[in-house]
Amino acid sequence: MQDASPRSEFLAGCREMLPVLLGTIPFGFVAGVAAIGAGMSAAQGIALSVFSFSGIAQLIASQLVAVHSPVIVTIAGAFVVSLRFLMYSAAVAPHLAHLDWRWRAGLAFLMTDQSFASTARRYSEPGPAGHRHWHFLGSALTLYVSWQAAVVAGVAAGAQVPAGWSLDFAVVLTFIALLVPAVRTRADLAAAIVAAAIALAAAGLPYRLALVVASIGGIGVGLAIEAWRRR
Amino acid sequence: MSTWIAIAGVALSTFLLRASFMLFVDPHRFPHWFRQALKFVPPSVLAAIVAPGLLMAGGALDLSPSNLRLAAGLVAMAATFHLRNTFAAVATGMATLWALQWALGRLG
Numbered sequence: 001m002q003d004a005s006p007r008s009e010f011l012a013g014c015r016e017m018l019p020v021l022l023g024t025i026p027f028g029f030v031a032g033v034a035a036i037g038a039g040m041s042a043a044q045g046i047a048l049s050v051f052s053f054s055g056i057a058q059l060i061a062s063q064l065v066a067v068h069s070p071v072i073v074t075i076a077g078a079f080v081v082s083l084r085f086l087m088y089s090a091a092v093a094p095h096l097a098h099l100d101w102r103w104r105a106g107l108a109f110l111m112t113d114q115s116f117a118s119t120a121r122r123y124s125e126p127g128p129a130g131h132r133h134w135h136f137l138g139s140a141l142t143l144y145v146s147w148q149a150a151v152v153a154g155v156a157a158g159a160q161v162p163a164g165w166s167l168d169f170a171v172v173l174t175f176i177a178l179l180v181p182a183v184r185t186r187a188d189l190a191a192a193i194v195a196a197a198i199a200l201a202a203a204g205l206p207y208r209l210a211l212v213v214a215s216i217g218g219i220g221v222g223l224a225i226e227a228w229r230r231r
Numbered sequence: 232m233s234t235w236i237a238i239a240g241v242a243l244s245t246f247l248l249r250a251s252f253m254l255f256v257d258p259h260r261f262p263h264w265f266r267q268a269l270k271f272v273p274p275s276v277l278a279a280i281v282a283p284g285l286l287m288a289g290g291a292l293d294l295s296p297s298n299l300r301l302a303a304g305l306v307a308m309a310a311t312f313h314l315r316n317t318f319a320a321v322a323t324g325m326a327t328l329w330a331l332q333w334a335l336g337r338l339g
Contacts, residue, residue, distance in 0.1 A: 019316050019317045019318035020317045022317065022318050022321045022322065023317050023320065023321040026321075040234060044234055044235065044238060047235075047238055048238045048241065048242070051238065051239075051242035052238075052241045052242040052245045052246075053245070054245050056280070057241055057245050058241075061237065061238070061241045064237075065234055065237060071233050071236050071237045071240065072240075074237040074240070074241065075237060075240035075241055075244055078240075078241040078244060078245065079244040079245075079248070082244060082245045082248045082249075083248065084272065084276045085245065085248040085249040085251075086248050086251050086252070087268075087269055087272035087276075088249070088272070089248070089249055089250065089251045089252040089253050090251070090252040090261065090265070090266075090269055091269050091272070092253065093252040093253045093256075094261075096253055101254060104250070104253045104254050105250060105253075105254055107253065108246065108249040108250035108253045108254055109246055109249065109250075111249050113277075114317075117273070164332070166300075166325075166328055166329070166332070169284075169288075169300060169303070169324065169325065169328055170321055170324075170325060171284070172280075172281060172284030172285060172300070172304065172324075173304075173307050173320050173321045173324040173325065174317065174320070174321065175277055175280045175281050175284070176281055176304060176307050176308055176311060176320050176324065177307075177311050177316070177317035177319075177320035177321065178273070178277050178317075179273075179274065179277035179278060179281055179308075180308055180311040180312050180320070181311070181315065182273035182274045182277055183274050187271070188270075188271065188274040189274070191271045191274045191275045191278075192274040192275065192277070192278035193278070194275075195274070195275040195276070195278040195279040195282075196278040196279060196281070196282035197282075198279070199278070199279040199280075199282045199283055200282055200283060200286055200287065200292060203283055203287055203292075210279070210283075211276070211279050211280065214275070214278075214279035215272070215275045215276045215279050216275075217275075218271060218274065218275025218276075218278065218279065219268050219271040219272060219275050221271075222268075222270070222271030222274070222275065223264070223267055223268055223271065226267060
């Protein structure tokens with residue numbers, strides 16, 4: 001099979017994100033509104049987004065700033081909800097090991113849940129993979145540019161958005177769109193159900209720790225089922 | 232000023248976590264169990280994010296039929312499963328939620 005060109009990989013990555021934008025644009029808007037609602041200035045809300053580029057981290061940081069948490073608590077909260085990036089990073093790293101550090105640093109800075117999911121899928125396909133980092137860059141850049149535009153719009157709108165629109169629900173829906181295709185085996189399903197149950201049961205834990213406890217529980221159950229089936 | 236320090240800290244920690252294995256650790260040295268565990272990261276983390284969004288939107292666990300977000304979320308899951316795209320999830324989920332809110336507003 002002919003190796004796809006960098007250009008066609010890049011454009012395919014961009015195109016693959018177009019349907020995703022329907023979810024991430026309202027999400028970015030909500031994140032912008034939340035930053036202003038937390039008492040940040042417009043410059044602070046936009047800087048948070050431009051430099052951290054993570055919807056969940058931005059929302060958590062805004063919630064913690066809003067209740068005047070100590071700086072270290074705000075940073076720790078964003079750190080905890082971003083631990084999943086550690087796992088994404090480990091999953092894509094073997095595919096990117098041949099690139100120089102600037103490429104890897106750039107892709108790391110731009111990586112989100114959606115571009116990770118798209119990239120992991122692209123690398124799982126058969127055929128030559130030498131130019132697939134361009135696919136990663138295409139999807140990640142498309143999300144970055146559209147996300148920042150949505151956040152700026154949210155910052156400009158501030159607190160004027162009616163709660164009745166329930167725009168924050170678009171955030172949950174974008175994660176449903178990632179979750180459903182991620183559940184492929186019974187072990188995946190068991191991991192998801194256990195993680196969901198722990199997330200609900202542990203919701204009272206401070207600093208959004210429930211997400212981490214639930215994730216570790218789900219991963220543990222998945223590993224246990226895998227080990228049991230192999231005996 | 233403290234908000235700016237928090238923003239810098241959040242930006243630095245999200246970058247370091249993303250860059251961890253891509254930039255700082257040799258990917259060929261991953262232990263086997265770790266690579267096995269990676270497979271279960273997406274279903275676990277995503278389910279842990281979605282579940283409270285559907286079942287605890289009001290702050291407390293709500294399994295009743297009056298939880299419109301649960302109904303809308305289930306519709307979105309079914310649509311995603313059959314149509315396999317993000318557009319389906321967001322469009323059907325938001326449409327269901329708005330339709331239910333509108334209908335209950337008319338009834339109420």
